Amino acid sequence: MTTVDLKLYQVGTFAAGNRLLPLEDRTVQAHPDRSNSITSGHRACQGCGEVLGARYVLDAAMRATGGDLVAVNATGCLEVFSTPYPESSWQLPWLHSLFGNAPAVASGVAAALRATGRGHTRVVGQAGDGGTVDIGFGALSGMFERNDDVLFVCYDNEGYMNTGVQRSGATPGGARTANTKAIGPEPGNAFGQGKNMPRIAMAHEIPYVATATVADLHDLERKVEKAMTFHGARYLHVLVPCPLGWGSASKDTILLARLAQRSGIFPVFESEGGEVTAVTPIRRRVPVEDYLRPQRRYSHLFGAHPRPDVVARIQAGADRSIARYGLLADSSEK
Amino acid sequence: MPGQRLSQIEGSVAVAQAVARCRPSVIAAYPISPQTHIVEGLSDLVRGGELIDCEYLMAESEFGAMSACIGASAAGVRTYTATSSQGLLFMAEALFNASGLGLPIVMTVANRAIGAPINIWNDHSDSMSMRDSGWIQLYAESNQAAVDLHVQAFALAERLSVPVMVCMDGFVLTHAVEEVELPEQEQVDAFLPRFVPQQLLDPKEPVSIGAMVGPEAFTEVKYLMHAKQVQALDEIPRLAADFEEMFGRPGGGLVAPYRTDDAETVVVTLGSALGSVEEVVDELREDGVRIGALGITCFRPWPLDEVRAALAGASRVIVVEKAFAVGAGGIVGQNVRLALSGLPATVYDVVAGLGGRPITRASLRGLFRDVLEDRMDSRSLHFLDLDVELVERELARTRLGGTGPHAEHMLRALVGVGAVPPGPEAPVGEES
Numbered sequence: 001m002t003t004v005d006l007k008l009y010q011v012g013t014f015a016a017g018n019r020l021l022p023l024e025d026r027t028v029q030a031h032p033d034r035s036n037s038i039t040s041g042h043r044a045c046q047g048c049g050e051v052l053g054a055r056y057v058l059d060a061a062m063r064a065t066g067g068d069l070v071a072v073n074a075t076g077c078l079e080v081f082s083t084p085y086p087e088s089s090w091q092l093p094w095l096h097s098l099f100g101n102a103p104a105v106a107s108g109v110a111a112a113l114r115a116t117g118r119g120h121t122r123v124v125g126q127a128g129d130g131g132t133v134d135i136g137f138g139a140l141s142g143m144f145e146r147n148d149d150v151l152f153v154c155y156d157n158e159g160y161m162n163t164g165v166q167r168s169g170a171t172p173g174g175a176r177t178a179n180t181k182a183i184g185p186e187p188g189n190a191f192g193q194g195k196n197m198p199r200i201a202m203a204h205e206i207p208y209v210a211t212a213t214v215a216d217l218h219d220l221e222r223k224v225e226k227a228m229t230f231h232g233a234r235y236l237h238v239l240v241p242c243p244l245g246w247g248s249a250s251k252d253t254i255l256l257a258r259l260a261q262r263s264g265i266f267p268v269f270e271s272e273g274g275e276v277t278a279v280t281p282i283r284r285r286v287p288v289e290d291y292l293r294p295q296r297r298y299s300h301l302f303g304a305h306p307r308p309d310v311v312a313r314i315q316a317g318a319d320r321s322i323a324r325y326g327l328l329a330d331s332s333e334k
Numbered sequence: 335m336p337g338q339r340l341s342q343i344e345g346s347v348a349v350a351q352a353v354a355r356c357r358p359s360v361i362a363a364y365p366i367s368p369q370t371h372i373v374e375g376l377s378d379l380v381r382g383g384e385l386i387d388c389e390y391l392m393a394e395s396e397f398g399a400m401s402a403c404i405g406a407s408a409a410g411v412r413t414y415t416a417t418s419s420q421g422l423l424f425m426a427e428a429l430f431n432a433s434g435l436g437l438p439i440v441m442t443v444a445n446r447a448i449g450a451p452i453n454i455w456n457d458h459s460d461s462m463s464m465r466d467s468g469w470i471q472l473y474a475e476s477n478q479a480a481v482d483l484h485v486q487a488f489a490l491a492e493r494l495s496v497p498v499m500v501c502m503d504g505f506v507l508t509h510a511v512e513e514v515e516l517p518e519q520e521q522v523d524a525f526l527p528r529f530v531p532q533q534l535l536d537p538k539e540p541v542s543i544g545a546m547v548g549p550e551a552f553t554e555v556k557y558l559m560h561a562k563q564v565q566a567l568d569e570i571p572r573l574a575a576d577f578e579e580m581f582g583r584p585g586g587g588l589v590a591p592y593r594t595d596d597a598e599t600v601v602v603t604l605g606s607a608l609g610s611v612e613e614v615v616d617e618l619r620e621d622g623v624r625i626g627a628l629g630i631t632c633f634r635p636w637p638l639d640e641v642r643a644a645l646a647g648a649s650r651v652i653v654v655e656k657a658f659a660v661g662a663g664g665i666v667g668q669n670v671r672l673a674l675s676g677l678p679a680t681v682y683d684v685v686a687g688l689g690g691r692p693i694t695r696a697s698l699r700g701l702f703r704d705v706l707e708d709r710m711d712s713r714s715l716h717f718l719d720l721d722v723e724l725v726e727r728e729l730a731r732t733r734l735g736g737t738g739p740h741a742e743h744m745l746r747a748l749v750g751v752g753a754v755p756p757g758p759e760a761p762v763g764e765e766s
Contacts (some may be wrong), residue, residue, distance in 0.1 A: 022554035070535045072405060083545030093535040094407050097431050100402035104393060108362060108405025109535060111389035115359040116411055121537055139401065143392025146718075252760075 004134045027217050035062035035091060037071070042089040044079040047242030047250025049257065050078055050155040052214045054126065057153050057238065060221040062092065064228035065122045068110055070095070072123065074102035074131030077153065077162040100135035102127045103143040106150040114149070122228060123149065129156040129170035133197045137169075140235075144204035147232040151224075154197060154235070157242035165245040169195040173317070174310045177245070182300035191313060198271075201235040205274035212268060213239040215258035219280065223270065239266045247296025251255075259291035264318035267325045282327045288315045340515050345477035345507045348514040349442060350375025352481040354385040355522040356488045358440075359411035362391040362402035366421040367454050368504035385473060395559050396421035398438075400428035407437035408543055412488065412530040415439070418504055419446035422460045427468070429497075433468025433559065435544055436532065438491035438498070440484065441469075445605065445656070446504040447689040451741045455690020456504040457656035458605065462665050464499075468559050470566055471634040473604040474502040474591070477514050479631075483586055485517055486573045488526055493530040493569060494562050499555040503606040505690070517581055525580045563635040570632055588637035590629035591617060591644045599627030600648040602670055603639075606631040607654060607686070607693050614698045623706065630666065641673040651679050652705055654698070654718070656687040663715045682710055686718035693718065724748060 018026050028034065037058035044051040062069055073079045073096045082089040083096065097105045106125035113121050125143075129138055132154035143150055159177050160166040167177040173191030176182045180189040201209045207230040212220040220238060227234040241248060241256040248256055258265035261280065265288055268280035289311055292298040294297045322328055339349070350372050353361075359499055361380070363373040379385040389406075393399035399415050407413040417425060432439050443461045446753040461471060472487060474480035487498040502508060517525075533543055547555055567588065574585030592612050594600055600610050608629040618625045628644050630637075643693040645651055653667040662668075664683030668753065671681050682705055687693040697719050704710050728744050736743070 043710045068537050070537065080546060083542055085542075085545045085547050085551070088542035088545055090542045091540060092538040093537055094542045095405065095535055096542075097401060097404050097435070098427055099402075101397060101428060104398035104401035105405035105408075107391060107398075108360060108402030108407075109395075110405075111360045111362070111391050111402065112406035112409035112413070115387055115389040115406075117387075118409075138394055138397045142398050145394070146392065148391075197419040263361070 025218065027221070027282065035059050035067060037062055037092045038082060038089045039091055040089075041087070043084075045250070047243040047253045048077075049214045049242060049253045050128065050157060051081070052253070053155050053216075053220065053238045053240045056214075056217050056220050057126070057224050057236070058092065058124065060224035061122070061124055061151065061228060064225045067091075067092075068121045069237055070103050070113075070121060072097070072106040072109060072125045073125030074125075075099035076128040076131055076201045078126065078128065081164060099131055101139050102131055102136055103150070103152055104139040106152065107143045107146065107148040108185050110120050110149045119149070123151070123247055125150050125152040127152075127154060128161070129154060129158060130168045132156075133169040133195045141200075141204065144201060144233045144235070145208050147206060149233075151227050151230050151234040152326070154237045155240045156237055156242050157245060157246045159242070159245050161242050161245040170197070172314070174301060174314055176300060177260055177297070185298045187307070188297075188310075196235045198235065198269075201237075202274045202276075204233070206233040206235065207231070207272060208234040209237075210235075210269070211237045211239070211266070211270040213266060214241070214259035215254050215261060216268070216280070219268070226270075245297070247299070248294055252294055256291065256294060259286060262286045263288045263291045264322035264327055265291055265314070267321045267327060269325050276325065279325045279327055282322065283327065288318050337639075340513055342511055343514050343516075344371060344509060344511050345480060345502065346444075346509065347375050348370030348481050348516060349484060349502070349508075350379065352484045353414055353440075353442075355519050356414075356440075356485060356526055357385070357412065357515055358388055358414040360389050360391060360403070360406035360413045362399045362413070363415045364393045364396045364399045364417070364421060366396070366418045367487065368446060368456075368508045369418040369421070369442065371508060372442055372444065376414075377627050386728065396424040397406075397428055398530050400425040400432065400441075401437045403441075404428060404432050404435065404437055406419075407432070407531075408435070408533065408535050410529070410534040410536070412492070412529045413437075413439045414441070416442035416446040419448055419454075419460045420747045421454050422464060423448065426464065429464055429467040429469060432497045434555075434707045436495040436559075436562075438488075438748055440487045440491050441497070442480075442484070442501045443499050443501045444504040444508045444764070445501050446499065452743075453689040454504075457688045457690070458501070459657040459688075461499060461501045462657035465634055465665065468497070468563075469538065469634065470498040470563065470632070471630055472498065472500050472586070472617050473630060474500060474507065475604075475606055475608040475629055475631075477502075477507050477510060477512055478583075479586055480494060480507060481514055481516065482490050482577065482581070483631075485522055485525060486570075486577055486585055489567055489573055490566060492527075492529050494560050494566055496566065503603065506606045515583070521580055525577065528676055541750065566632075567637055582605075586631045587643055588632040588642045590631055592627040592629065594626035594628060594644050594648070597624050597648055599623070599625040599650040599652065599702070600628050601625070601652045601654060601702065602628045602630065602645075603654040603689050604633060605656065608658070610693055610695055610698060611654065614695050617695075617699065618702060625702065625717055633666070636669050636673075638673045640679070641670060643672055645670070645679060646677060648679050650682070650705055652682045652684060652702065654684045654686050654693070654701075656685070658685045658715060680712045682712050682716065684716045684718055691719060721748075
């Protein structure tokens, strides 16, 4: 029989294990008081980053509001896997209207609550990256511009996974999707100008913008709770790896989210009123290759005909992000 | 709010006042001509504190406006918007969603043509394109009717949990200043009960609204939408009767027959054209012609029995409508034919008033005479005041290999400038 040494640290990371944290800081997965806003029994894939993100976002929001919360959902995986009538995984009032209108529907809910003296009830809108940065973009910008009292959460898995993994405006350059296959001289998604939704949100100078990943659930919960201390439009962009769309192992969802942050590919930061107020520093930087290799959507960059030029281009993007947000505050850890 | 009964007032302002007296809690709108004066008026009333406990949400698009209405209605409040033309089409996806969810939103459609070519003037191609969206459609023949239909629309929508659009002709009604009797606030309060939503987003009793329905029950959900609309055929006359009792004037109902009792020829129309049609009916009656008119107030649901009853005695039915199904024929006409199925009447489909072309009494008189004297083919679609010469010239030009936009060439031909040599008989003006 093999034995495994118990470690108080997660292997290969600097994240402190839950048990080392003070009680009030611990992440509690199962607790009689936990709202379980999206409860078990839904049909998400094994290793789905989105449902993990949604569970932590909504439960944190429920805690912050004393359960006085309404959720509005765009069409997409989260909607489909949670609610085939007559079943529903939602234990909070939940409304799904269309793919491209969740921010506007959420604005309408907030307006109705305010008009009828129920402004204490808070509103969360949620969508995937397609519903946020593409088809719902106009509605989201309108909600930001009017500063409606809505926290909008984008669960970003970098593509249209529900329809079979097509590219979205949030799909990174070089990534293979069903309509940006690894064929031709420029395999995978084209390198565009990028649709950087958190920065676009910041440009609206709304009270609060934050990014997070499902690798740091504490950070995610804290940001949701902080977002709930503000009124007006707030935006939370959560990186949620998708095993199906990314071609990664279900067990690697957290690992990939962590590598996205540690490589600088996905900067984790907060902003208030359009100014960056805090960043999560990279504690042990990794090359983007470490993040790309476990994902089959990038396998064409490393196979029989490797494309170090494309990898270098992705690395340059990560370097730019690191410099822009000052993610290597302590140069000794570079 | 001023409580005067009779006012010389613009149609849009009158509708804004009537809507305000229905006490909506959320108004979400986006500007588009000719609907703008209505929502501007409501914005003033909210800002000025005359319409209290109401949020006016300035949406980023019509799609956003209807979506905000969906959210507000699901949160359990009385919700209103207004739009026109391209705006209604931009809402299309959300319109079907609102009706599918059974949300009792009320919307004014200030009827306007659909481009291309872009055209801001009145016809019914906007609301007619959404006739199957699951919304009840009421058409106002005057500004008084528009005001009265709005008050009834909220009651109807909320009683059945179905969205209602009140259609009023853009510019012809929205911008016309005429005498309107505005409903008193106390009367409206007595007529329109407090909104009790059928479904509600409430943290105390959480429900999921808008989840997926598969083949096992989708048909049944859609059947219930149909059943509710059929139910509206009973509710609308009841509401009209209640309205008359409260306000002392007729409420509208499903159809408006005019001198149809002994009529051999009946002209069917909807909206503001009804007034002109009735005037021509009067003129022809003086000449001894047994002619009448039938206004369609409620187009969706389609009041098949009432239309059939009103037209049962007619041998000729002329449908004058401001929209058509391209490549197929009349829209109202097709519904009228359905209502007349098995009866011997001949139906003439006439498209009139497209893109703001006036429907003049002279043209109507000519049309009715053509029908009465058997100069019309009932199997083809007719276009009132069509400039046949202009159309044929453009078709000929195209046959000869001419390129470029039809619209530009026809306008050049009309004013006699540009690349197309002016024909000797270039028609000018359509006014009579």
